[in-house]
Amino acid sequence: xxxxxxxxxxxxxxxxxxxxxxxxxxxxxxxxxxxxxxxxxxxxxxxxxxxxxxxxxxxxxxxxxxxxxxxxxxxxxxxxxxxxxxxxxxxxxxxxxxxxxxxxxxxxxxxxxxxxxxxxxxxxxxxxxxxxxxxxxxxxxxxxxxxxxxxxxxxxxxxxxxxxxxxxxxxxxxxxxxxxxxxxxxxxxxxxxxxxxxxxxxxxxxxxxxxxxxxxxxxxxxxxxxxxxxxxx
Amino acid sequence: xxxxxxxxxxxxxxxxxxxxxxxxxxxxxxxxxxxxxxxxxxxxxxxxxxxxxxxxxxxxxxxxxxxxxxxxxxxxxxxxxxxxxxxxxxxxxxxxxxxxxxxxxxxxxxxxxxxxxxxxxxxxxxxxxxxxxxxxxxxxxxxxxxxxxxxxxxxxxxxxxxxxxxxxxxxxxxxxxxxxxxxxxxxxxxxxxxxxxxxxxxxxxxxxxxxxxxxxxxxxxxxxxxxxxxxxxxxxxxxxxxxxxxxxxxxxxxxxxxxxxxxxxxxxxxxxxxxxxxxxxxxxxxxxxxxxx
Numbered sequence: 012x013x014x015x016x017x018x019x020x021x022x023x024x025x026x027x028x029x030x031x032x033x034x035x036x037x038x039x040x041x042x043x044x045x046x047x048x049x050x051x052x053x054x055x056x057x058x059x060x061x062x063x064x065x066x067x068x069x070x071x072x073x074x075x076x077x078x079x080x081x082x083x084x085x086x087x088x089x090x091x092x093x094x095x096x097x098x099x100x101x102x103x104x105x106x107x108x109x110x111x112x113x114x115x116x117x118x119x120x121x122x123x124x125x126x127x128x129x130x131x132x133x134x135x136x137x138x139x140x141x142x143x144x145x146x147x148x149x150x151x152x153x154x155x156x157x158x159x160x161x162x163x164x165x166x167x168x169x170x171x172x173x174x175x176x177x178x179x180x181x182x183x184x185x186x187x188x189x190x191x192x193x194x195x196x197x198x199x200x201x202x203x204x205x206x207x208x209x210x211x212x213x214x215x216x217x218x219x220x221x222x223x224x225x226x227x228x229x230x231x232x233x234x235x236x237x238x239x240x241x242x243x244x
Numbered sequence: 245x246x247x248x249x250x251x252x253x254x255x256x257x258x259x260x261x262x263x264x265x266x267x268x269x270x271x272x273x274x275x276x277x278x279x280x281x282x283x284x285x286x287x288x289x290x291x292x293x294x295x296x297x298x299x300x301x302x303x304x305x306x307x308x309x310x311x312x313x314x315x316x317x318x319x320x321x322x323x324x325x326x327x328x329x330x331x332x333x334x335x336x337x338x339x340x341x342x343x344x345x346x347x348x349x350x351x352x353x354x355x356x357x358x359x360x361x362x363x364x365x366x367x368x369x370x371x372x373x374x375x376x377x378x379x380x381x382x383x384x385x386x387x388x389x390x391x392x393x394x395x396x397x398x399x400x401x402x403x404x405x406x407x408x409x410x411x412x413x414x415x416x417x418x419x420x421x422x423x424x425x426x427x428x429x430x431x432x433x434x435x436x437x438x439x440x441x442x443x444x445x446x447x448x449x450x451x452x453x454x455x456x457x458x459x460x461x462x463x464x465x466x467x468x469x470x471x472x473x474x475x476x477x478x479x480x481x482x483x484x485x486x487x488x489x490x491x492x493x494x495x496x497x498x499x500x501x502x503x504x505x506x507x508x509x510x511x512x513x514x515x516x517x518x519x520x521x522x523x524x525x526x527x528x529x530x531x532x533x534x535x536x537x
């Protein structure tokens with residue numbers, strides 16, 4: 012909440028803290044709507060977000076306010092487009108299957124074709140993350156063994172991992188040499204119904220580059236770091 | 245300081261009351277007649293929900309069949325109840341209370357794992373009826389019609405329950421057995437079979453309520469435990485064995501759940517249990533329970 016106060020023109024009218032995995036959000040939905048918010052920010056994810064979206068739609072929640080879902084980009088891939096109202100601002104963890112566009116980034120096209128053929132559903136952040144992790148490990152092992160000339164120890168593979176950068180379906184991701192923090196971009200868009208898919212897709216996508224949203228090196232004061240964004244804007 | 249959209253909060257309170265009543269009526273009935281505190285009640289609720297999810301998904305776009313599926317789900321839990329009572333509970337009536345606790349809790353564990361085995365670990369949703377029902381406008385705001393369906397469904401079942409208990413022969417037999425088991429047996433009532441019917445009835449009620457809530461929430465493995473604790477609190481307030489008590493307790497819980505977050509957000513989760521503690525301190529047998537001698 013201190014973070015939000017850094018943005019002077021925001022007034023917090025409602026805070027809701029439903030317990031994890033609770034199955035009924037209607038008390039929060041009705042209490043939140045009664046506070047008449049312009050924008051609602053939520054970190055609900057997975058099954059909780061699915062339940063919340065279904066229940067809130069019945070109360071006209073998404074027509075009354077602008078809903079921002081921090082991680083809805085991944086969750087909404089598993090819902091039907093009839094269940095998810097259009098215009099929800101959502102972002103995936105760090106990969107959205109339609110970005111980079113398949114004609115511009117062949118690796119994403121290849122990944123999607125293989126994934127759809129095997130699982131009959133779109134790849135999500137976890138899928139791309141799994142791809143990157145396995146290939147990064149492979150690259151680190153190859154690099155460490157090439158340096159050593161024989162099978163490398165765990166510490167040598169770890170050292171080879173630092174600073175490693177790889178192409179992945181999402182673009183390019185690398186591990187910072189200083190602290191091993193993975194760095195990639197952030198993406199968000201507005202939910203929209205599309206005749207090509209059974210689930211809602213993200214439209215009007217915008218990308219925030221890693222230099223803007225990646226955490227600084229060293230110990231971070233999260234509140235101060237986010238306040239810094241407010242000053243930048 | 246009441247919330248501005250009072251009618252919406254009241255409608256929500258009514259919806260919760262109806263669902264809570266179905267759950268706690270079964271629990272109270274089972275205790276009143278069999279003397280068993282059914283710790284597996286929440287698990288039966290959960291299984292009813294999962295069975296309903298499967299059946300609803302089977303009948304893709306046909307709302308009538310989907311609603312019939314919920315009734316069928318409830319009946320199937322009644323069948324499970326018959327099996328549990330006849331082949332397990334019957335052997336422990338004469339034993340200490342700890343045995344019934346162990347046995348019914350054992351069923352909780354069995355059902356939890358069965359559900360994971362048959363339906364997997366992730367929550368299962370079947371929101372087709374909820375979406376089909378749409379919304380209407382109350383005080384200028386949209387309100388989900390499915391809540392009205394839940395209220396109507398619960399009301400119909402409650403009326404049927406009272407009709408069975410107070411207007412039929414089997415209902416008289418059940419009430420007689422709850423009042424005095426020995427006397428009932430003495431006048432020729434088959435007490436064993438009565439116990440089976442009653443347990444099945446209680447199981448059907450809770451299975452149907454699990455099925456009824458499914459379109460608006462999702463079936464998940466923890467849902468039984470959540471509802472069981474609340475159900476115990478409600479019957480503790482109302483008095484074990486009393487249907488009137490179950491209704492009053494359900495009303496309290498429904499109102500608290502609907503208004504709690506708006507009016508008392510900091511202690512909202514604890515409110516019901518604070519009231520339960522208060523009632524137990526002042527009147528341990530509950531508001532409408534039988535005073536223990």
